[in-house]
Amino acid sequence: MELVCPAGSLPTLKAAIDNGADAVYIGFQDNTNARHFAGLNFSQPQIEQAIAYARQHGRRVFIAINTYAQPDNWQRWQEAVDRAAQLGVDALIIADMGVLDYASSRWPDLRLHLSVQGSATNPAAIRFYHEQFGIQRVVLPRVLSLKQVEAVIEESPIGIEVFGFGSLCVMVEGRCFLSSYVTGQSPNTCGVCSPAQAVSWHESADGLTTRLGGVMIDRFAPHEQTGYPTLCKGRFTVAGNHYHAFEEPTSLNTLALLPQLQSAGVKAIKIEGRQRSPAYVAQVTRVWREAIDSLQQGSNQYRVQAHWQETLGRVAEGVQTTLGAFHRPWQ
Amino acid sequence: MKLSIAPIPYFWPRQVVFDFYERIAESPAEIVYLGETVCAKRRELKLDDWLALGRMLQSAGKEVALSTLALVQARSELATLKRICEQDEFRVEANDMGAVHHLQGSPFCAGPSINVYNPWALNKLAELGMTRWVAPVEFSSAMLTRMDSRRPENVEFELTAFGRLPLAHSARCFTARSHNLQKDDCDLKCLDYPNGLLLHTGENEEFLILNGVQTLSAGHCNLIQEYADTRAAGVDILRLVPQVHGMQQIIAAFDQCRNGITRPEAAGEAIQALIPNGMNNGYWHGEAGMN
Numbered sequence: 010m011e012l013v014c015p016a017g018s019l020p021t022l023k024a025a026i027d028n029g030a031d032a033v034y035i036g037f038q039d040n041t042n043a044r045h046f047a048g049l050n051f052s053q054p055q056i057e058q059a060i061a062y063a064r065q066h067g068r069r070v071f072i073a074i075n076t077y078a079q080p081d082n083w084q085r086w087q088e089a090v091d092r093a094a095q096l097g098v099d100a101l102i103i104a105d106m107g108v109l110d111y112a113s114s115r116w117p118d119l120r121l122h123l124s125v126q127g128s129a130t131n132p133a134a135i136r137f138y139h140e141q142f143g144i145q146r147v148v149l150p151r152v153l154s155l156k157q158v159e160a161v162i163e164e165s166p167i168g169i170e171v172f173g174f175g176s177l178c179v180m181v182e183g184r185c186f187l188s189s190y191v192t193g194q195s196p197n198t199c200g201v202c203s204p205a206q207a208v209s210w211h212e213s214a215d216g217l218t219t220r221l222g223g224v225m226i227d228r229f230a231p232h233e234q235t236g237y238p239t240l241c242k243g244r245f246t247v248a249g250n251h252y253h254a255f256e257e258p259t260s261l262n263t264l265a266l267l268p269q270l271q272s273a274g275v276k277a278i279k280i281e282g283r284q285r286s287p288a289y290v291a292q293v294t295r296v297w298r299e300a301i302d303s304l305q306q307g308s309n310q311y312r313v314q315a316h317w318q319e320t321l322g323r324v325a326e327g328v329q330t331t332l333g334a335f336h337r338p339w340q
Numbered sequence: 341m342k343l344s345i346a347p348i349p350y351f352w353p354r355q356v357v358f359d360f361y362e363r364i365a366e367s368p369a370e371i372v373y374l375g376e377t378v379c380a381k382r383r384e385l386k387l388d389d390w391l392a393l394g395r396m397l398q399s400a401g402k403e404v405a406l407s408t409l410a411l412v413q414a415r416s417e418l419a420t421l422k423r424i425c426e427q428d429e430f431r432v433e434a435n436d437m438g439a440v441h442h443l444q445g446s447p448f449c450a451g452p453s454i455n456v457y458n459p460w461a462l463n464k465l466a467e468l469g470m471t472r473w474v475a476p477v478e479f480s481s482a483m484l485t486r487m488d489s490r491r492p493e494n495v496e497f498e499l500t501a502f503g504r505l506p507l508a509h510s511a512r513c514f515t516a517r518s519h520n521l522q523k524d525d526c527d528l529k530c531l532d533y534p535n536g537l538l539l540h541t542g543e544n545e546e547f548l549i550l551n552g553v554q555t556l557s558a559g560h561c562n563l564i565q566e567y568a569d570t571r572a573a574g575v576d577i578l579r580l581v582p583q584v585h586g587m588q589q590i591i592a593a594f595d596q597c598r599n600g601i602t603r604p605e606a607a608g609e610a611i612q613a614l615i616p617n618g619m620n621n622g623y624w625h626g627e628a629g630m631n
Contacts, residue, residue: 079457079486108560134440137438180510185508186511197457225541245547339511
């Protein structure tokens with residue numbers, strides 16, 4: 010299984026590679042990628058350095074061009090594909106059918122992966138993207154149980170990548186408009202979810218109130234750990250009960266499922282978090298490298314080590330982790 | 341301008357569904373989408389029932405299309421999807437790329453949960469047989485106008501013009517969760533909420549609707565007063581999302597508006613009372629959807 014790690018900067022990319030990433034995925038400094046945050050991502054010279062560093066160490070670099078081009082800005086996506094192809098990256102991670110069509114016809118030798126934002130959750134959808142655009146790998150949305158992942162792999166004509174660790178999208182990726190409903194900016198069109206400029210924090214006698222686009226997402230009592238107001242991780246009132254109506258602030262962590270994912274035939278494990286620091290990526294990558302290496306010794310001997318869980322638990326969102334949709338009762 | 345009736349997003353008892361479409365058969369709407377698009381566990385009607393409803397509506401002069409599930413995960417769901425796509429009585433509205441895979445080569449509609457954001461994607465689907473495109477809910481009039489200027493031949497544009505907006509789908513059932521149940525043992529709780537389950541913010545503002553694995557806006561989109569603009573942006577069909585109350589008045593208001601019998605402002609006022617949680621037309625104006 011290939012370990013695919015995130016990087017939002019050159020130091021982070023080096024941290025990922027130094028700690029055992031097989032491949033690193035990165036993005037350009039604009040809304041052609043789904044982590045379009047201020048100060049994040051790579052300029053042209055930085056990408057050249059990133060690729061050179063990866064090559065020296067025998068690792069791969071993928072570029073995510075995984076948002077949706079719009080009628081008035083199509084040129085930017087087309088240029089992003091051309092730039093990435095000319096840089097000689099190992100694969101492009103794309104979501105948009107129009108961009109896939111362009112990339113596959115203009116650069117027929119370029120390896121294409123379907124982004125999780127492409128929202129392919131079943132073999133028929135995967136077959137469509139494979140036959141139409143020649144995609145060679147698909148990143149599965151975080152909505153499938155382990156059994157469903159196994160069933161998809163049995164019928165998929167191409168390799169499957171799944172998320173192993175990081176922030177958890179509760180909604181099927183690529184088809185969630187909650188952020189744009191409240192802020193006008195969505196992952197699909199702007200490459201952001203619950204964007205920072207729409208966030209406000211207000212301290213009062215009642216506690217710390219967080220808002221997104223003016224909508225109250227949560228209020229934290231003094232003893233509670235506070236969290237970023239991602240819409241689907243907030244507390245709301247339904248039928249008189251006030252609770253995390255969608256999901257608690259939590260991170261996906263599938264270390265415990267690694268042997269099953271391997272025997273199901275998963276080709277790659279993706280770590281979420283291009284917005285994370287070099288230190289975070291270094292720690293998470295090291296744990297997953299150890300885990301995958303330990304699995305190679307034989308899946309019968311594989312045990313989730315306490316220090317792996319401690320490390321991941323320390324850096325996880327909300328300091329708790331879940332198996333998410335992989336574990337059917339979560340659903 | 342034609343009027344269409346979107347699939348019923350909620351889980352209604354069988355007889356309520358049949359009664360609803362009896363009234364739709366007599367309405368001035370030209371196009372009706374049938375089928376379950378949210379959750380495969382909702383089986384008050386089976387595919388054969390939907391087909392029978394389709395024939396009834398067709399004999400009443402309606403154009404009928406079958407809509408597919410938006411989030412297709414299980415093998416059983418894929419098998420149903422295939423059956424819908426392989427029947428040849430009615431056109432199919434694809435709501436997942438798996439459906440597009442099965443439908444390519446013959447005429448089909450691309451539903452609102454297919455991600456088409458630019459003319460290049462639009463043209464690709466048109467090449468594969470798409471004859472009608474329903475814009476994603478976050479489309480603005482400016483985006484639609486630009487799509488129209490590069491519209492492929494023989495592709496109709498449809499826009500959600502009335503109703504709660506479908507905002508997200510999940511593997512998790514939030515209605516079951518609100519009852520401390522898991523999806524596999526949900527007791528079909530959605531049957532208790534014919535208009536979905538209202539979610540308030542911590543400040544008691546009506547915000548969203550939990551509808552099983554789907555999340556909708558609590559407020560309604562209502563573009564009746566933007567009728568002229570929707571026409572100018574190239575919209576051929578206005579899509580109305582079913583709700584329990586007042587669907588006939590809503591259809592009548594849009595019908596009178598398009599026929600010039602009632603001015604858009606007056607038509608809008610006529611159905612204002614049928615929008616319990618406020619009006620949210622932000623997307624159409626290029627703003628946050630809830631504006």
